[in-house]
Structures are given as C-alpha cells and as structure tokens.
Amino acid sequence: MNLLGKSLTELLKSELHSQDVVDYFHKRIVKYNPTLHAFVSVDEQSPKIKEDRANEKLKGLPISLKDNIGALYSPTTASSKLLETYTAQYAATITHKLAKDGATLLGKTNLDAWAHGSSTETSDFGATHNPYNIDYVPGGSSGGSAAAVSAGLIPAAIGTETAGSIRLPASWSGVVGLKPTYGRVSRYGIVAMGSSWDCPGPITQTVEDAALLLSTLAGKDLHDATTIDQEVPNYVAELTKERKMTIGIAQEYFENVDPEIVTLVQQAVSLLQKSGHTVKKIKLLHPKYAISVYMLLQRSEVSSNLARYDGIRFGKNRSFFGKEAERRILLGTYALSSGYYDAYYKTAQKVRYLIRQDFENVFNEVDVIFAPTAPITATKLGDNEKFAFYGEMMDVLTEPAAAAGIPAISIPIGMHSSGLPVGGQFMARHFDETTLLQVAHQLEQLISFDRLSVMNRYE
Amino acid sequence: MSKLDLAEIQHLAKLSNLRITNEEALKYPEQLSESIEYVKNLEELDISSVPDSFFTTRAINLMEEDEVRTSDMLTQEQALKNAQSTKNGYFIVKRIL
Numbered sequence: 001m002n003l004l005g006k007s008l009t010e011l012l013k014s015e016l017h018s019q020d021v022v023d024y025f026h027k028r029i030v031k032y033n034p035t036l037h038a039f040v041s042v043d044e045q046s047p048k049i050k051e052d053r054a055n056e057k058l059k060g061l062p063i064s065l066k067d068n069i070g071a072l073y074s075p076t077t078a079s080s081k082l083l084e085t086y087t088a089q090y091a092a093t094i095t096h097k098l099a100k101d102g103a104t105l106l107g108k109t110n111l112d113a114w115a116h117g118s119s120t121e122t123s124d125f126g127a128t129h130n131p132y133n134i135d136y137v138p139g140g141s142s143g144g145s146a147a148a149v150s151a152g153l154i155p156a157a158i159g160t161e162t163a164g165s166i167r168l169p170a171s172w173s174g175v176v177g178l179k180p181t182y183g184r185v186s187r188y189g190i191v192a193m194g195s196s197w198d199c200p201g202p203i204t205q206t207v208e209d210a211a212l213l214l215s216t217l218a219g220k221d222l223h224d225a226t227t228i229d230q231e232v233p234n235y236v237a238e239l240t241k242e243r244k245m246t247i248g249i250a251q252e253y254f255e256n257v258d259p260e261i262v263t264l265v266q267q268a269v270s271l272l273q274k275s276g277h278t279v280k281k282i283k284l285l286h287p288k289y290a291i292s293v294y295m296l297l298q299r300s301e302v303s304s305n306l307a308r309y310d311g312i313r314f315g316k317n318r319s320f321f322g323k324e325a326e327r328r329i330l331l332g333t334y335a336l337s338s339g340y341y342d343a344y345y346k347t348a349q350k351v352r353y354l355i356r357q358d359f360e361n362v363f364n365e366v367d368v369i370f371a372p373t374a375p376i377t378a379t380k381l382g383d384n385e386k387f388a389f390y391g392e393m394m395d396v397l398t399e400p401a402a403a404a405g406i407p408a409i410s411i412p413i414g415m416h417s418s419g420l421p422v423g424g425q426f427m428a429r430h431f432d433e434t435t436l437l438q439v440a441h442q443l444e445q446l447i448s449f450d451r452l453s454v455m456n457r458y459e
Numbered sequence: 460m461s462k463l464d465l466a467e468i469q470h471l472a473k474l475s476n477l478r479i480t481n482e483e484a485l486k487y488p489e490q491l492s493e494s495i496e497y498v499k500n501l502e503e504l505d506i507s508s509v510p511d512s513f514f515t516t517r518a519i520n521l522m523e524e525d526e527v528r529t530s531d532m533l534t535q536e537q538a539l540k541n542a543q544s545t546k547n548g549y550f551i552v553k554r555i556l
Contacts, residue, residue, distance in 0.1 A: 089537040183516040196515050223531070225521050292498040303475060310476065312550050314541050318477055326477055330468060331491050333475045344498070349513045350506040356515075389497065405515035430516065 004459065005452040008155045008209040011061055018060035019049050021155075022104050025062050029107055029153045032458045036129045038138075038148040040067050041075055042107035049104050056102025057216070063098060064157040066145050067108035068115055068191040069200065071095045078191040079123035080113040082309055082320035092189025093221045094158065094200055101216045109144030109157055111165075114306070115193050116324045117141050118168055118391040119384050124322060127381055130173060131454050132420050136378040139169030139394070145203045146173035152455035156204045156213060162194045163294050163402035164395030166201050167410035171373035171423025174412045174454060176440075177203045178210040179398075181431050182405035183228040185214075186221035192305040194298040195226075197402055205451055207411060207441040211235035214433060230431055238434045239441050247272055247439070248282035248366035253397055257375045264414040264422050265372050271446040272370070277439075280366055285358045289351055290399035291392045296335050296348035303332025356404040363429045368439050371397055373410040373423035401427045409440045412449040421449075462492040 003011065003024055011021055026046035033039050049060035065071060068078040070088035072095070077083045091099075099105065112122040120128040120143025128143040130136040131151035138147040142159030146169035149157050159166045161179040170177025178201045185200050192198065202213035215236060220229040249269060254262055273279050306329055311317030321329070335344035362369065374394055384390040392399070401408040406427055413424040424443075428436040463471075468487045472479045479487070535548050544551040 086541050089533055089540055090531075181516070183518065222523070222528075225523075226516070226518060228516055228518060288500060289504065292501045295494055295498055307475070311543060312552055313538075316543065321477065323483060326472075326479060326483070327487060327490060329475045329477060330471045330487060331494055333471045334463065334467075334491070334495075337471075337474070346511075347501050347506065348498070350509040350511075351501050351504055353509045353513050354504060354506065388493070392497075 004152045004455040005205070006155065007206045008061060008204065009206065009212060011155055012059055018054055018104070022046055022049060022060065022062045022106060025106060025154055028458070032151060032153055035134060036131060036147050036151055036153070037126055038109055038128050038144040038151070038153060039064070039107045040077060040079060040110045040125050040144065047104055047106060053099070053102040053104065056100070058098070058102035060102055060104050062106035062154060063103040064107045064109050064145060064148055064154045065095060065105060066111055066142050066157070066159045068111060068160060069095060069158060070189040071105055071108070075108065076191065077125070078114050079111045079125055080320070080322070080325070081124040081316070083315045086315040088189065090189060093186035093223055094217050095189065097216055098158070106154060109142070109148055111144060112141040113322050114191065114325050115141040115160060115162060115165055116302070116328055118164060118394045119379065120144060120169070121381065121384055122322060122324050129381070130378050130420070131458065132174065136380055136420065137172070139172030139378060141165040142203060143169045146170050146175055146177065149173070149175045149203050149205060150454060151458045156202060156209050158200060158213070159203045160190060160198060160200045161402065162197045162298060164398030166203060167373050167398045167408060167423070167425055168395055170203055170410045171425070172378035172421070174421030174449070174451065175203055175205060176207055176210050176409065176411050177201070178214060178409045179402065179407060180214060180218065180433055181407045183226050184407070184431065184433065185217045186224040186227050188221055188223035194301040195305060196301065197298065207409070207437055207444050208236065208239060210409065211239050211437045228431070233434050235434060235437055239437055241438060242442070243438055244276045244278070245367040245435070245439055246278045246280055246365070248280050248362055248369040250282050250284040250369065250371065252284050252286050253371035257372050258377065258416070260416050261372050261376070261422050265370070265424050268413045268424050268443060268447065269370065272443060275442065275446060282362050282366060282369070284362060285355055285400070287396045287400050290355055290403045291389070291396055293348045293352045293355065293403050294399045295392060296344050297352065299328045299332035300335045300345050301332070302328045303336065352403050355400055359404045359406055359427070367428070367435055369427040371425055371427070373397060373425040377416045377418055377420040377422060398425070406430055407433045407436050409436050411440050411444055412451070413447055414449070463488050463495065
C-alpha cells in the first residue's frame, strides 16, 4: 500500500480502512523520525481508531498536533525542558473539535522552544531537519508539523502562528500553511505566547485540505473570549467557485527578496492574470515597521504569559528557560516597565493600529494581496547565528498580516535552484478565509507543484 | 531611548524572577540594546491621530453569564498533577512572609 502524496481529502474518498491508514503513517513516523526529528513524541504502538470516530467527518484519519497544543493526559512540552514532565489535564478546544470530527491524533510535532523562533533549531529536544535537504532547517516555529507533512509522515498537521510560525515553515518545507483570522480559531488549551496574535491553523498538502480542517477548527468558543461569534462558512463547498478577483501586489514586499523567488512570484502572478484575474499595484506600509511592532508587543506578551511558569503548578522552575525565552522575557519586562511603557509598548500598539488600517484601506481596492512568503529559502542548520535578528528577518513578510490579525495562506509556488521549495502567500480581509482559500486553490491548480518527489526520498 | 547596561539587565531579571548566569548576562546587554536600537524606526511614523486603545479584532465588552461550569473544573488531583511539590492536597510554595 502506497499512500504517499494522497491528501487528506483523497484518503477520505478512498475505500481504505482508516486503521490501515493510521498504521501506515505510524510505521513511517517510527522509521523516518530519527532522520528528520519532526516529532517530539509518538505512541509506541499505532493508536487504535475509536469506533465512534470512524463514522465522523474525518473517518479516524491521522492528524498530528504541534506540541504546544494540549491533548488530554498527554505530554505537552512546547519543546521546552521546563515542561518536559508536564501532561495536560484538559484538552485544547481544537484538539477536542478534531477528535469530535473523527480525527485520530498521531504524534506531537517539534517546535522552537515556546514557539520562540523561525527555524525549529531552538527546540530543547533538538532541531527538525528539512525533508528536501536534511542539512537545512524546515523553518519555524511549526517546523515539525511542516516537515512531517512534507515528507509524508502524516497526511496533515496542526500548527500555531504568532507572526509567521505557520507560513514560514510551510514555505520552506514545500507545503500549504493557513493562518486564519485572529479570533477565528480558539486558543484555549494552547501554550500561550503572544495572546493578541496567536492563531492555530492547518498545515497540509493541499488548499482543499486546509479548507476542510479550517471548517473543523473554526468557531466561537466559550473558553476563549477572543473568539468571534460569526458563522463558519462551508469552506470546502465554496472552494471551487471560480471567482475572478482583483489581486494587489505591493512593491514593499519585494525589497531584498532573493531574485529567484521574485521571478517565481512574478510567474505566479502572470498565471493568475492569464486565467482572468486583475492584478493591481498597491502601496502598503513597509514591513520593517511590523518587525518593530512585533519585537515589542510579542516580547511584552511573552513576559506576562511566561510568568505563570514559576515551578509551582506546571513542570520545572524558571532556570529551565532557554536563552531565547530569557531574552524575550527581559525585553518584554523592559518595554512594559514604568518610564518606558509609553515609548515602547504604547507606541508599538499605535503603529499596529496603523498597519491594520493600512490593510483595510487597501482591501477597498483589491480582494486579496499576493507576495512572497519569505525573502530567502530555508537556511542551513546552525546558520541562524550568522544573521542579525534572524527570526524577524525571515518573518518580515509574514509579520504585517499577523499584526493586523488578517488571514493569510502560503502555498508552494516552485523550486529554487538550490533544490529548496519556495512559497507565495495570499492575504485577505478579516474573516474572509473563503476568498483566501478560493484564490489559493486556483493558483495551486495552475502551478501543480510536485509534492511527491520529496516524499519518495523517504520510501 | 536608552541603551541597556548590565545593571539594568540584572534588575529586569530580578523583576521577572529569572536567575541568569553571569556568562549569559554579559551578552544580554548588547543583544537587547540592538533590539532597542532597531525599534527606533517606529519614530518615523506619525501616530498622533491614533486612538489609545487597540484590539486585534475590535471585539469589545464580550459579556457572558457569571455561572459555574462544573465540567470545566479540574479535580484536586488533576490540579496538583503537574506540581513538583505537594502535601495533603496542597501546593508547597516558598515562604513569602
């Protein structure tokens, strides 16, 4: 049985018994995880599908969770030694929703410790490797999820994004990564990082699978007051409506971008144009301001969120924080301290307002915005220290949408001469995932990215 | 906007209940000062007409009934499950008075 490259949707339509599918992927994880280290934990034995799940929407098919998402009585480490012994005593809302819709949860995937990073190298349990070239990083922080989907160790996975942590690894690992609108998906039961930014979302082989999983994940949650009570559309049914759109392109998102990536984005733009979409030049605030906003606000929220790890209720004491967490806590404490609050936190919050307003103005003229997901392709393991502000620089093109809270999706748009994949991203209005998924689906059909070759290397 | 020196880092560490080792602390002032330097670009933007409050989705005053949801409660055993140090069903903490 070879299920490589079969999307979740294709597996659902197949006549296969879901237990066989779970066993198949469990075997692949056990075999190839030592090479890729995409998972921090996986059951020793392939999990038995619960009978009631086999009749639900997801038919018992396997899905992996990033290890900052709580699953009942299971380890949830956030890839930090501090939480090495922690087991969640309640399930995250999205874990519960996935189970209710029939998913079999298979394994917890690696991340930068506390999701603080863009390469998955700061995991306290060791880096994840990029399936395209194991000397390279998969991107982060949801690097384990992206690498697992890319190498065909799992049909689909769930990641979380604060400012790029779904889209960057999706782009560097050649898979689809959807960051929904802030408030579209519940954060309850997920290790908190930047609470006014954090958003879980699917990492998949196809846009259709992203639509399918978003339908399960999205919705108002009694346990997360920041979720919005707004109807969840049938994203899958809406997907195939061949709407013609006006697509905005902003020059600010092409500065200092690898020329080969620029060319691939331009090729994608002409494909969209040829299929009847209108392309319009737009002007957006320079993404460098989003870096500063993120640097100040995320650190501030981190310093507050990580205060709860005092060694009393959860896991070990504060000496188990890594350097990156310590730096972020210190900077956040500084930005929030009296005398500096106005200059840093408040100023950043006001610029964040401008970033959101800027997007809202542009969305009066266009339906979606298209841009490269990252300025370069995946970096070599260990090279992150060669870059000043590595994370911020790699996430420079993903941070503005995250700051504004708007939805965005990265899909593979081709290969770089280095043999590494390249991603392009669409951004859309708040709560307009429908349009976002439609246009991404159309481009995906036009490009027909080869996702199978990389999986065949792990066979 | 100022630069961060070692004394200030040590003060921030104390405020945030971190015990940073000397070797690490030596690098933090420079690393964090670089961040403080970078964010100066925010001064280039005019924020004079921006309101004081911000929330990502503009959600305001979402109210709910003040009621006990027993299904959300952890048992005493669950609540203590991840604690390093407990006694007779309580957390043991450092003396604070």
